[in-house]
Amino acid sequence: MLGGTFRLLLLLLLLLLLPLRPPGTQGHSGAASSGQEDEEPAAWPGVQRLKEQLRTVGTLSKRYWGLFSCTVWPDHCQDQEAPAPPLGWSLPLQWGRRSLDRLTEWFCRFQDCCTGGGDCRISNNLTGLESDLRVRLHGQHLASELVLRAVRGYLEKPQGDKALALSFHGWSGTGKNFVARMLAENLYRDGLRSDCVKMFISTFHFPHPKYADKYKEELRCQMQETRRRCHQTMFIFDEAEKLHPVLLELLGPHLELRVPETQGVEPPRAIFLFLSNLGGSVINKEVLGLLKAGWSREEITIQHLETLLQAEITVSTDSSFGSSRLVKENLIDFFVPFLPLEYRHVRLCVRDAFLSQDLLYTEEALDEIAKMMTYVPEEEQLFSSQGCKSISQRINLFLP
Numbered sequence: 001m002l003g004g005t006f007r008l009l010l011l012l013l014l015l016l017l018l019p020l021r022p023p024g025t026q027g028h029s030g031a032a033s034s035g036q037e038d039e040e041p042a043a044w045p046g047v048q049r050l051k052e053q054l055r056t057v058g059t060l061s062k063r064y065w066g067l068f069s070c071t072v073w074p075d076h077c078q079d080q081e082a083p084a085p086p087l088g089w090s091l092p093l094q095w096g097r098r099s100l101d102r103l104t105e106w107f108c109r110f111q112d113c114c115t116g117g118g119d120c121r122i123s124n125n126l127t128g129l130e131s132d133l134r135v136r137l138h139g140q141h142l143a144s145e146l147v148l149r150a151v152r153g154y155l156e157k158p159q160g161d162k163a164l165a166l167s168f169h170g171w172s173g174t175g176k177n178f179v180a181r182m183l184a185e186n187l188y189r190d191g192l193r194s195d196c197v198k199m200f201i202s203t204f205h206f207p208h209p210k211y212a213d214k215y216k217e218e219l220r221c222q223m224q225e226t227r228r229r230c231h232q233t234m235f236i237f238d239e240a241e242k243l244h245p246v247l248l249e250l251l252g253p254h255l256e257l258r259v260p261e262t263q264g265v266e267p268p269r270a271i272f273l274f275l276s277n278l279g280g281s282v283i284n285k286e287v288l289g290l291l292k293a294g295w296s297r298e299e300i301t302i303q304h305l306e307t308l309l310q311a312e313i314t315v316s317t318d319s320s321f322g323s324s325r326l327v328k329e330n331l332i333d334f335f336v337p338f339l340p341l342e343y344r345h346v347r348l349c350v351r352d353a354f355l356s357q358d359l360l361y362t363e364e365a366l367d368e369i370a371k372m373m374t375y376v377p378e379e380e381q382l383f384s385s386q387g388c389k390s391i392s393q394r395i396n397l398f399l400p
């Protein structure tokens, strides 16, 4: 709300700087706009429409401001009670109301008050997601395919009867966070900053086991509030292997099947992402074995890894995640393996980092930076131990 108020104030400040039309022309413009009231606003050419709206705002008197703020923030209405307007005011006031509707509609394109059909905070751009996964994510053909299939299936299903839960596994720097961010950016207008998206990092948000009960209450509140505000939410748990059992227990009911709701009411959707390095070593070992046996990386299928990965997660004793209800009762829909990255993938990450900072690069520079990473195992030197982590910082070091 505060951010919205600030944005609106900025907008009004901007408009105050615009020259106002002389008073004599206002009546005319008012009549003209009343005449066009029934027209479809979308039929107006964009620029003319904007001009009209700017003019409208320019003539906002204190009273119009009151009406406007009343429309946008109904809670603040009481103190806006103004005396009945003098006789001559009724026409401009009526005109003001109409313009006000149009202004509110325009204002709401940037705000959360969108109504009528869709919620403008939710973009669900599957084309964008597909293209991001294909172009910006390197060396993860399995994760790319699985994530797209799972999310598309979930969003295209008319009745979301359960939350979608994906668990990402792999070494650090392999792209788990990157994919989580891609999902947020393509499914929500404001990405990770969206009202509908919440990200929790275990060591940051829930650092002390002794406060687990307090964290549980906070998490419960935050999830409830987010789900109240949005009919499609996304919750990301980074370092899921470090989540306290008390918190894991709280999540169980959120992932479960819901009792069917009232007919005709669209049930809310929720996407849960769990990011962890659990099973990372098993994935790496299996991939190394397959590569040494002559398979090409792209020939590796989910069947090669699925069973091994699940078994490893279930038996891992240093984390509560594997023994939680989420895993035991099959509440996780997909376990998504992130493969260890090779030299050529790191090189692509370096190139992307240069491009994203609008910097020129040479092939030698790409090689030089990619060679700065440590490659394991000692004998084969095949996989980057840090994946593509902190590549952009390395670029800064490399710059003159």
Ligand SMILES: *[C@@H]1O[C@H](CO)[C@@H](O)[C@H](O)[C@H]1NC(C)=O
Residues within 6 Å of the ligand: 123, 125, 127, 128, 129, 131
């Ligand atoms: C979806 O994303 C693509 C690629 O980022 C973009 O070109 C397109 O305009 C987006 N579509 C919508 C409806 O936002």
